[in-house]
Amino acid sequence: MNILFIMYDQLRHDYLSCAGHPHLQTPNMDRLAARGLRFTNAYVQSPVCGASRMSFYTGRYMSSHGATWNNVPLKVGEQTLGDHLRRCGMRSWLIGKTHMKADADGMDRLGIAHDGVIGTRLGEAGFDTWVRDDGLWAEGPAGPYDGRRSPYNAYLAARGYGGTNPWHDHANSSVDADGNTASGFLMRHAGKPAHVHEPDSETAWLTDRAIDFLDSDAANSRWLAHLSYIKPHWPYIVPAPYHALYNADHVPPVMRDTAERQDPHPVFGAFMDGDISRSFHDPKVRDTIIPAYMGLIKQCDDHLGRLLDHLEATGRDRDTMIVLTSDHGDYLGDHWMGEKDLFHAPSVKVPLIIVDPRPNADATRGRTCDALVEAIDLAPTFVEVAGGTPPDHILEGRSLRPWLYGETPDKWRTAAISEYDYGATEVADQLGQAPRDCRLFMVATKEWKLMAAAGFERVMLFDLVTDPDELHDLGTDPAHADKVQEMMDLLNRWSRRMSQRTTISEDAMRARRGGADRVGILIGVWDEAGVPQDTLDIYSGPARPLPDA
Template sequence: MWQGNAGMVPNILFIMYDQLRFDYLSCAGHPTLDTPNFDRVAARGVRFDRAYCQSPVCGASRMSTYTGRYVSSHGASFNNFPLKVGEMTMGDHLRKTGMDCWLIGKTHMKADAEGMARLGLSPDSVIGARVEECGFDVWVRDDGLWAEGPDGFYDRKRSPYNEYLKSRGYPSDNPWHHNANAGVTDAGDIASGFLMMHADKPANIREEDSETPWLTRRTIDFIEAQKGNGPWCAHVSFIKPHWPYIVPAPYHDMYGVDDIKPVIRSDAERRNPHPVYGAYMDGGIGTAFSRDEVRETVIPAYMGLIKQCDDQLGRLLDYLEDSGQADNTVIVLTSDHGDYLGDHWLGEKDLFHDPSVRVPLIIADPRPAADATRGTVCDKLVEQIDLAATFVDMAAGEVPRHILEGRSLVPVLEGKNTAWREFAISEYDYSTSGAATRLGLDPKDCRLFMVVTDRWKMMHAEGGFRPMLFDLQNDPDELVDLGASDDHADIIAALYDKLFEWARRQSQRTTVTDAQIVARRKGGAGRVGVLLGLYGDEDIPAEYLTAYTGKATPADTG
């Protein structure tokens, strides 16, 4: 039962799982993976069945979600491409409404250090810290990828999780890898989770100390500390089920080969593929995931990681209920992108087939206005940039449409019949990839764009390549590329018209609203004394001339 009054602003628990496929939940139809707690949230709210991320790679996707803007608007188009100083984020927008916005976990944010230095923004200041942390106030940040090679660590920031593990007695200098993300061979050696042959081993860590339970506890600590301090938005960002694909007991052997969904791929996809698609199939990741033994070793571990995520979600839901906060808290569950897992002869993410670009999205709003849609599934085309606008709307703020390019989902949650978008967009910059090297492309030509409608999905590739096209009605698994079909030239042209319509959007005028522009029209420049195109005998408002009339003062020309 809603505990607040009708105008009360709820708290927002915004949970993101990294690399979670849209169809690896029982409420989304997975035949063998049981996720009762995801299902529990879906039963309380709306599951959006056709939600798309704005780029199928961590950094660019997250920057779009946090800014509420498309990749080509904010410019941080790949991992470790800095988000330029000046881009507003959901934290900036929410604080204007009086709602705090906190981070617990990962952002993959790369700060624009050069821009901050140019403007004299110190990371030690409140403003500088927020700029450096993607607009969030940080409860705890850990991007969860403490890989180490001959040139040092991939991520050179401090790891709170590694420090926690050391405090728990794990003796390694990098227990994130040696314990949380590695097993042990029969000979007693480290079995690195980066080598997928070890995915069937239990991680060398106590389950309660692994990453997902650790971040769950930090989340509960945060909510406990906020009692009486609301309203708040907490972005809880789990690293799992992202690789390394290894999970502690008892989750490591909960699933086996018989629990794996049939692979979605065909031999025809390998015959004369689109050049960009072919370059990814021929890469190391695609080659690996084309092997049955890789899928049969990795996918059960991936499912175990998701099962652990579901169990820990249950802990959070129980805590909210037991502490009396469930009815004042909106719960949002999503992912930054999916995982091919061998479908379409690919692994990881990168391209625009559904296993990669389509994401789970479940929103449970406890307020009475959302009662009519509880337990429903929405098939509208949703973009993940819609979340920023949704949160501002929930916080009783005015959505700044000249900045935020997404749309509030609140009317949908309340069952209102509202006009909606006819197509969704995703973008991908693959200029740093091995595929770009194999194709011999300049960085400017390494850009992909997806346009998807209710029935059709098209991928446009810069660099002079033909498009890819899929008929989602007759080919829902996206196995037949119609991009070279003369019979579909009209469909392709219509989708290019939609891409061109999107490309003409107003996206860079972020400092002046439409309302301010309209207000400037009233009275025009004459109200500040700028009289253009007037001869002097027109019907000019007298107040415009007040400062320009009266007796002249003789000029001193001596």
């Protein structure tokens, strides 16, 4: 089997028609759901791009791998999908975004050349790069957000698009009535068409690169291809005709309640009062942004259809597992929030569809699974697909293969975990916190969700059965003190996991039990009783003579 690992950026779990969106039609995502298994309780390990992606790529929780925010380096010693799959004879290719920041200091300390094979892989989250483009080529008075070269910008320039940054001036901006650039970073322009021909837009361009890979010699040996799209992440602007497909009448009702604004948890309150969230408090912002967001998703779906058609036309659909997911969601004004900084469902839950073409998975085609699934479960799943045994002293997730085959694994998790480090945000300044103290945790069962913040005794608690939209915080209700303690116990149990012993396996540790005497180490032994004879033979017998004084 090969693996096509498709990730969209900032795609909400409920913005697919197969997930029940009332207006947005995603027939090609639905096409995958009809061919595979759709997981309805899939959580990311952190609701921010960089930290979430590093958990997908390492199969480890955020606090285990340490890349806690965008552009926080993933330390040299962390193993990724590329490392695990190469041992199984499978190469891992990147087509698109990783938000990976290389541990340059670590490579220098170890004398690893940045431009060598090892250094290049360390800088690309373990992938071999077909094409990398992280898709945020912003620039300001202090310089560019991302100082690397943009292959997409180079493509646009070669196509005749002018300016020094056609990513912004064309693909992520429009033109106003006076012929001036209408930047997509200003959300009021979201309803305008992007100033780019649709076949040259980011989603179309990246799909072309994926098809190039599938038609190349590189695809003739076993592979995982990580097709990592840049959209529907902001800037919320989309080329024609997608800019005009939806309007304010298609915007779902906002999920928020005035009760959320009354004596909120201090961290939640600070995020709700931030500049981004305050923008989304205005109904006209949602009515402008969400139709563009839906247009971006519709464009993604159409190009997914183009890719699926190519797989079927070439027969690759029969030997390729397809996985579709997202790195996190988008509040879009729900819970008085913008962006994705906390753990409500619009932010922390993601779509997850897996299509395994092998007959073993026939029993679950077209079905849904409500098991608590985490992003880190994909890494061990991929290792098994590649024919290996997941190293469970390194990978903290569990393979999803039993679910695909209609089986229920033994002792599946009863709670999902997510973490967030807000030390680089303005909320930390507002609350007067040092970066090391800005840690948030979520623990969620199927019935309850708890959010806790380091340094705050108060927690947030939601009854997901009676309050599935998570509008009423029960964390300070004395009647729910026992439930708070129960959820905190789950979080504390998770915090005591084995996460740092990654250099030796469980089996190797078992093999060491009771083996000290076999290498001559006798501790606390009074006499010969109970000592194996072959050990005694080495440590007994006639005494050796002393040398002459």
